[in-house]
Amino acid sequence: MKFSLIAIVLIFTVQLFAADRWGAFSDPFPIYDVVPYGDNGIMLATDGGLRFRTLEGDRVFLSHDGLETSAFYSVVSSPLGTFAVSEYGIVVAINGDGTTWRVLNRSYVKNNVRAVPRGAVLGKNILVIAFEDRLAFFDLFKSTSLLTVERIGNYPLQMNPLRQLAVHGDTLYVKTERASYSRVMDWDNLASDIHLSDAASWNLLAAENAVPEFAPWDSTKVVAGEEILTESFLFDNNGCRVRWTVRSKDGYFLVGPYTILFLHDQGTPRIVELPYERYTLGEAYELQAMPMGGILAASVDGKIGYAKTTGWREPEYVFGGLGNGFNAYSARMKVLSVLPDGTVFNHIWGFVYQIFSHWGTELEYSFKPTDGYCFDNYLENFPISQFVVPAPDNSGFLTATGSNSGYSIVYFTKNGDVRCAKNIGKEPVPGPMYATVDENGSWVIYVASKQGTALADLGGVDMYVFPAPRSNGGELSNGTSKTFRGINPAPLDMVYDSVKKRLWIVSMSNLAYLDTDRDSLIVPSSTNGLRGVEYTSIDADVHGNIWVGTTGHGVYRLTQKKSSPDTLSVVNYNSRNGLLSDNVSDVAIDAVDGIAWFAHERGISYYQRNDLKDASANLTDSTRVLFRAYPVPFRPKEHAFFIIEGFTENAVVSIYNRGGALIWTFKGDEVLGGRLEWNGRDKSGKLVAPGVYYYVVNNGPKKKKGKFIIVH
Incomplete structure (x- = not known):
């Protein structure tokens, strides 16, 4: 099986070090709204960011691109620019560089009311936004919220929710759950329209379908221009996969909540699917930092995938595509575990325990309740574990299984043996665990326990001390225990x-x-x-x-x-x-690459910063980090920083010019993570002269020297 700082600015504004870096991988579905963008592209509003799609490329804009959130319900485009509205009403606009966004307004967020999907329209410079219980008018020129309307016609919008908007010239059309209305708007002087909040100023439409945008969606056909498309793959058991068609230079984008296709004006094949490939893991609930850097992540639908910030190895389903589903969150499961040699353990709630080799790419053992192992069954042939940790000597894994007779601790060896300390827990359900070795070589195992499977159940922490199994006939037995209380719930x-x-x-x-x-x-x-x-x-x-x-x-x-x-x-x-x-469903700190990883329902975020790196082994035979100084030559007008890395955090790094004059000394917080980043400026803030320079790294008993060239 294959699975496939904040910048430090000195008081004289000299920026010396690189900024902390945020990033994310998201699942940019479902699609709520779409507009043309550029000659041959579309911009889409999704739960996983604002997505720019062309035939050749795919880019998802997320929180760290200036959006401040990643769930967007509407996107609109006009000669004024491209604007979008988030789930709770953050209004954003794309910057002129086409790569970042800026927030125009976040005042609606305090209402804690969702916007209506595909519920934003433009009337000249006025962005009209439909929320579940109000209609908002936002002036794009002034970046100001003008007013909100909470009643149209005979009912307040709280009782008669908004469903859709349309603008034709000076007329705004509004569809609610009960009826549709229209009103002539003075877009240029809307702030002085004193009757806008008057419910009687809105006209009830006798036939709401007279507004083309309000016509019911026909799920039986796809229309592109004048052509009705009949290809069978445009349909599935739920009807048509395509809801919107968008004209571009070379054809039509065919878009549905989970589909993007392209209809070529010319060419073969005529219709092509445009899949999303950057992140396919899905809804992540658990992360494990890997010994070589990066993370291993599990999704609720049974996928396991490995990632670095540069991308993902293609994840695949484990155990026939059966995942932990609802239990992943309801029990806060943490059942992935990794040993330094690449052995991986996983548990599927109620069904199986699995051991993989080669960093999770090859299945070695499956332990099923019907095969007669010693672990408990919470229900008939239904084992449950909420946590898994490596054995203290990395010989296997430890978990605990729930039972109405008290939980058991289970030891799975890498060789497929299973040993149990049966029913030693006072409570039926075990929770998180930690295991270590004491000064006598005994295994010390902490197990949190609780009275049931709910997060709010009461419990405590049990501590067990066992002789190491390798000195005890391979068994997990003859232990002592102690219980600690002090917090509720469990x-x-x-x-x-x-x-x-x-x-x-x-x-x-x-x-x-x-x-x-x-x-x-x-x-x-x-x-x-x-x-x-x-x-x-x-x-x-x-x-x-x-x-x-x-x-x-x-x-x-x-x-x-x-x-x-x-x-x-x-x-x-x-x-x-x-x-x-x-x-945030899980947190994992990757000390090799210096990254904090976070799991979410729509994907995974990461936060890279130097002080998260473990530099203690640098400049030793056991380090995974090479000592490096780059780029050489260093061109300050082209390269952001000259970087020296691979030393320990107690090092002092000095840079000298060719004449031996000291340019700068770095130490303490400046070399966290065993890395420094210098922008080629001296203490006065001026770029140093081109030429040959030297660095000296005093790293305790070790010293590194080198030279580099600066070119302007």
Whole structure:
């Protein structure tokens, strides 16, 4: 089987270091709206961003491109430009460069009311936006919301929701759930139209279908110009796959909610499908950072895929296309696990445990409940596990299976053996886990438990100490246990901070750390900015910062002040920063490439920053990172930065000119992640003269020297 900073600006405005970089992969469907864009392209509003499609190319604009969100319901185009409206009413316009967008208005978002899909039209410079319970008028020249109308005709729009809009000259047509209306508009003086909010100023249409845009969609045929298309692949069991046809220079784009085809005026084949290929994983719920960098991700429909920021290896379905579906979110499943040698473990709720080799590309073992293994069945032939971790010695994997007789801990070896510590849990359902080795070589396994499968059920954390199986006949037995309480509801994710030597836990509504001296889970006393947050996931970076994903609030980075776990400084990242969505189902920190990854319903975001890299092994035989200095020659007017990387964070890097004069010294925060980026300017902010320069990296006992040329 194959699966296929923020820029640091000194007080004299010299920019020395590269900016942190946001990016994302999204599933740009369903398509809600489409308009022509350029001579031979279309712009589409989708749940996964604004998508520009031509015959030759496909580009999706997302939060980090200036949109501040990724779900868009409408897009309109005119000589004034191209504009779009998001799910909750952010109004954006594409910039002149055609590669970025700018926000014109975000005031509608505070209403927390969805816009109507394909519910925006232009009357001269006035953008009219249909929301579920109001009609808004926005002046594009002034970037100002003029007014909103909450009643048309005999009913308030809250009771008579808007469905569609159309503009013909000076007349605005409005279709609601009960009827259709028209009104003559003075677009040039709309702000002074004192009767616009008067429901009686709207005319009831006797025949709403007199407005062509309001005619019911005919799902039995596709019309392109004067031609009716009859090809069978344009239809499926639900009728016609195509809802809109858009004329371009060379033919017609045929667009449906999940379809883009092109009808050529000339050529063979006559109709071609234009698939989306950059991200095909789908709805992601779990991420695992990989030992060589990048992530392994699982989707609810049973796909597993590997990615770097440069792209995805083609994912494929596992176990016959059966995924974890609803259970992935309802149980906050974290059942992917990876060993350094490329062995991968996966669990399908209720059905099977699987071991893969070669980084998840080859299936080695399947463990089914009907095959007589020792693991529990929560229901008849129905095993459930919410978490999987590597065994402390990387000899296999540990999980826990639910049972009404108390959960069991299960040890799967890489060789396909299964060993169980049967029914040792006091509660029926196990949750997140962490495993390590103590000073005696024993396995220490933490298992969160709860009274049921719901996220709101009560529970705690159990700690078990077992003799290492390799010294105990291969068995997971003869253990001791202890239980810790202190947060409710039950934990749903945990991570061990190897810098501060502390186990952190999140439940749906609480964050806590394990204090073994007090035999309790302790909620930090100071976490300003974390009120009313629902947690979904947790991970830790190489500097001991804790990253927590949330439902609706993006992700938080928590830093312990003066190494105290009770006082945390809080930084929030959301879609305005670059997240694909504020709903984050999982977080994974890739310390090899220095990237924080975030899973969402519509795709995956990433945040790259130097201080997320683990530089501790740099300049040693075990490092995966090569020492490099590039580009050579360095042309400051062409290249953004001269980069030196591959040293440790305690290094001091100095740059000298040919005469031996010191140009700059970098240290501390300037070399986080074992990398520096210099823009070729001196301390006065001026570009240095062309010529030969030298760098010296003092890295403890190791020293690296080199020379490079600067060319203007």
